[in-house]
Amino acid sequence: MSRQILTVEAVEKHYKTVKAVDRISFSVDEGEIFALLGPNGAGKSTMVRMMMRIIAPDAGRIRYDLGVPEDALLSRLGYLPEDRGLYQDMAILPTIVYFGVLRGMTRADAKREARLWLEKMDLVDRAGERLDSLSKGNQQKIQFIASVLHRPRFAILDEPFSGLDPINQNLMIEVLQELRAQGTTVLLSAHQMELVESIADRLFLMNRGKQVLYGTMAELRERVGVGTNIKIGFRGMADLAAFECHPAVDLVSRPEEGRLELMLRPEAALGAFLEFACGALDIVTLESREMSLHGIYLRAVKLAEEGDPRGEGSTTTAVQELEVGVG
Numbered sequence: 199m200s201r202q203i204l205t206v207e208a209v210e211k212h213y214k215t216v217k218a219v220d221r222i223s224f225s226v227d228e229g230e231i232f233a234l235l236g237p238n239g240a241g242k243s244t245m246v247r248m249m250m251r252i253i254a255p256d257a258g259r260i261r262y263d264l265g266v267p268e269d270a271l272l273s274r275l276g277y278l279p280e281d282r283g284l285y286q287d288m289a290i291l292p293t294i295v296y297f298g299v300l301r302g303m304t305r306a307d308a309k310r311e312a313r314l315w316l317e318k319m320d321l322v323d324r325a326g327e328r329l330d331s332l333s334k335g336n337q338q339k340i341q342f343i344a345s346v347l348h349r350p351r352f353a354i355l356d357e358p359f360s361g362l363d364p365i366n367q368n369l370m371i372e373v374l375q376e377l378r379a380q381g382t383t384v385l386l387s388a389h390q391m392e393l394v395e396s397i398a399d400r401l402f403l404m405n406r407g408k409q410v411l412y413g414t415m416a417e418l419r420e421r422v423g424v425g426t427n428i429k430i431g432f433r434g435m436a437d438l439a440a441f442e443c444h445p446a447v448d449l450v451s452r453p454e455e456g457r458l459e460l461m462l463r464p465e466a467a468l469g470a471f472l473e474f475a476c477g478a479l480d481i482v483t484l485e486s487r488e489m490s491l492h493g494i495y496l497r498a499v500k501l502a503e504e505g506d507p508r509g510e511g512s513t514t515t516a517v518q519e520l521e522v523g524v525g
């Protein structure tokens with residue numbers, strides 16, 4: 199079993215009337231990318247601030263096992279805060295170096311590493327410019343560099359994808375995978391499900407301060423019992439009722455003329471179902487894939503509405519908020 203470098207136990211945090219974090223427990227394994235996921239207001243940043251010891255929990259415990267005493271923790275952690283707060287009138291390279299030195303690097307090491315990172319993040323030609331000459335997305339990349347320059351054992355990144363265009367989101371994914379390959383453990387908070395799904399080893403999905411789902415993608419699929427997603431393009435007529443009644447089928451929709459979308463039951467045999475579909479329709483196109491994280495989340499919410507314990511902790515409002523969050 200991998201070593202757990204962070205353990206969160208029954209943590210709670212209230213703000214006046216809001217229960218921002220409600221008895222949350224999870225652990226992060228050394229070397230993994232762990233994602234804290236949820237819609238706006240889910241409690242992710244509150245959780246991250248408690249992990250960084252910026253605010254204290256009302257109840258519960260947050261423990262690190264990083265081989266250093268509590269007062270030396272910061273040298274092992276990298277932190278990208280949600281509120282981006284760099285000095286706008288400072289030049290880029292000295293800003294990054296300043297943060298490196300603050301975390302124990304020599305000035306020479308910090309300078310060398312900063313140049314390498316600026317190259318990696320496509321910003322090396324801007325090194326001498328002031329921060330406020332950069333776009334928001336590029337400022338975000340500088341703040342990210344500042345948070346990982348000292349090669350932390352554990353990088354805690356609050357919304358690392360926010361403000362980045364698709365090309366830079368991909369660059370961020372590559373960089374995070376590189377960090378993992380070099381042995382850095384990463385915890386990131388986000389609400390972009392597709393991005394997170396592509397890199398996270400394990401996920402903790404929360405809403406309104408509470409746990410919705412927790413585990414690997416395979417574990418989440420098993421937990422909520424989702425089967426394969428099928429999209430069929432066909433010519434001519436379709437007997438929708440025959441699909442609705444089919445024992446392998448959980449959900450059917452016809453988004454437009456000539457198209458069917460189905461979710462099979464987890465235990466359904468794909469081959470037998472496809473044989474049936476080929477007999478029932480003049481199929482032109484066929485797409486079959488495992489349920490996405492977004493689909494899993496929606497399924498968890500549906501189960502919760504039906505009072506099924508597999509979807510416990512989720513609500514209808516969560517779906518609406520998530521749709522907004524995913525944009």
Ligand SMILES: Nc1ncnc2c1ncn2[C@@H]1O[C@H](COP(=O)(O)OP(=O)(O)OP(=O)(O)O)[C@@H](O)[C@H]1O
Nearest residue numbers: 213216218236237238239240241242243244245389
């Ligand atoms: N300082 C504060 N005072 C009062 N309420 C707060 C404070 N900080 C957060 N909250 C409330 O706590 C809840 C959780 O907020 P938090 O910022 O942790 O969520 P989040 O998941 O990070 O959301 P987002 O994705 O929008 O950043 C929200 O209802 C928020 O309004």
